[in-house]
Amino acid sequence: MPRPATPPLGVLLARTAKTAGQAFDRALAEVGGSQPVWQILIALKTRRHASQRELADAVGIQGATLTHHLNGMETAGLLTRTRDPENRRVHQVELTDYGERTFHRLADAAIAHDKRMRHGFTDDEITTLAALLSRLAENVTQPDP
Amino acid sequence: MPRPATPPLGVLLARTAKTAGQAFDRALAEVGGSQPVWQILIALKTRRHASQRELADAVGIQGATLTHHLNGMETAGLLTRTRDPENRRVHQVELTDYGERTFHRLADAAIAHDKRMRHGFTDDEITTLAALLSRLAENVTQPDP
DNA sequence: TATTGTTATACTCTATAACTATA
């Protein structure tokens, strides 16, 4: 008898992520945000980064890609970039008040989005899902053995 | 006592999906594929679609976006488009032999990728994860109540 | 008029390579 088609996890994950990602995009767009901007804001609020390179790593993008987003965010008035007097090669990125307010606005949208996604899930299920996703990410991140 | 910070599921999912998606991209690229092409091939192999519109829906993209990919796939020799004699507005999309072979090549890569992702997971865990992801996607797909 | 699909155009995210400025 044919084995019940093991659901291709990659396909399922890709599909779920796409659906959820698009919904998240819409949620953020409604309050004037986007996923990269949100990720960068989180990284900036979470902890101080020694350099933009480090910030780019935290967000998971290349330096040039980060520059691209920082340009947009600076133009939008979310942040300022100033050279570090100690080492003028390094640029210090700082959120403006407007950047702070934007962070909170996006955070509210993200929380609402999360709440919607969690609907009908128990705390245990959330914990399980989070743990499984983390392990899955590790499997894919680790250099092949 | 402070509740242990509930991990923002959206962020975790987005991050995992990005990581896994990029890894999947690389795996498919190594054999000359991409995620949209792979999704379209799956949709074509899985069942007959009445129209490109239906095919686009199955893949989760707009009609014009599908046309864009079909153009590339036709140029690459993966498929042919011919008008349905019954209703000449409708285009019949059919895989060529090369398209079939490409499907199998990408399938092998996708299976290998899946195997890698599943590493260390029990069957039960996979089942659980798949079920949770499905429910999560539903929450996000359903029009707000 | 309605439906199916294509073309034209543009936007976002991403990347690599070459460059500038500092050290």
Added chain:
DNA sequence: TATAGTTATAGAGTATAACAATA
């Protein structure tokens, strides 16, 4: 020379709007 960051350029994926063909 090496490091931090930017600029220039390009490519992939997606979308909307206008259009052509067919019914």
